[in-house]
Amino acid sequence: MSFTVKKAGDVTIFEVEGTLIVGNRQELKQKVLEEIEGGARKVLVDFEKTTYIDSSGLGVLVSLAKKIRESGGDLRLANLNDDLQTLFELTKLDTLFQISESRDRALESF
Amino acid sequence: MGPSPMGPGPMPFEMEFPSDIGYIEAAVAQVVRRCEAASFPGRHLAFHIPVAVTEALSNAILRGNGEDASKSVRLRVVVDAHSLVVEVEDDGSGFDLDACTLDPTTIDNLGREDGRGLFLMRRLMDSVEQFRARGNVVRMTLRRRSSDDRAA
Numbered sequence: 001m002s003f004t005v006k007k008a009g010d011v012t013i014f015e016v017e018g019t020l021i022v023g024n025r026q027e028l029k030q031k032v033l034e035e036i037e038g039g040a041r042k043v044l045v046d047f048e049k050t051t052y053i054d055s056s057g058l059g060v061l062v063s064l065a066k067k068i069r070e071s072g073g074d075l076r077l078a079n080l081n082d083d084l085q086t087l088f089e090l091t092k093l094d095t096l097f098q099i100s101e102s103r104d105r106a107l108e109s110f
Numbered sequence: 111m112g113p114s115p116m117g118p119g120p121m122p123f124e125m126e127f128p129s130d131i132g133y134i135e136a137a138v139a140q141v142v143r144r145c146e147a148a149s150f151p152g153r154h155l156a157f158h159i160p161v162a163v164t165e166a167l168s169n170a171i172l173r174g175n176g177e178d179a180s181k182s183v184r185l186r187v188v189v190d191a192h193s194l195v196v197e198v199e200d201d202g203s204g205f206d207l208d209a210c211t212l213d214p215t216t217i218d219n220l221g222r223e224d225g226r227g228l229f230l231m232r233r234l235m236d237s238v239e240q241f242r243a244r245g246n247v248v249r250m251t252l253r254r255r256s257s258d259d260r261a262a
Contacts, residue, residue, distance in 0.1 A: 021134065022131050022164065022168045022172070023132055051156065051160075052156065052164075054161055054164040054168065054230075055165055055168075055224070055225075055227040056168065058226055059222075059223035059224055066221070083153065083157035087161070090233055091214055091229070091230070092214075092220060096221070
């Protein structure tokens, strides 16, 4: 997994490329937490280039959503492919996160 | 490992590696590659198999072996035209599969950071069994034909 951090106005965007699984989830968590400590409050994770996510990856997203909310911010997700959408529906995490079908839609939603 | 549920048939693929989560992705790629060669559907290759195998290996390393790198994990895979059977064995003392499978979709559990692994394995594969052999074994079976019938 690799990820890229971008800014769009006051939104910090994390593009996740490859897998988000038990072996690499801490990298994403650490980087997002650093951005929050640096003042980021609107955070978007873009999964356009993500292959699959396991339960540990989902757990990190849940954890980050809590921390960002406690900081007065918001975590939103975008660009889930059909399999990732199914994953979120199976676990009902689609009810916990605001998920947009595209990055532009997500940016508009903040 | 325990007896193959398939009897004489394709040669199983086996690998053993130290109890380190850094090995998971490469091991999963090996399983997917064999299923791809057996013409499993794309959704199985991109979703069901990698997620379920990652969960099984993760459980073996983190829980079964307590992330003790001096212990090992053994992976055994049998693929044919009809099904995939994956066995993951750790050096732990085992667990109660039903008791440990939470429903992460309840209101009480939805906000939990953990507890989705076994649930996903059981939703994405056709069967998940657990038994004792040399160590603790989790066996997962995915039938190719059922792919379009599953909820996932």
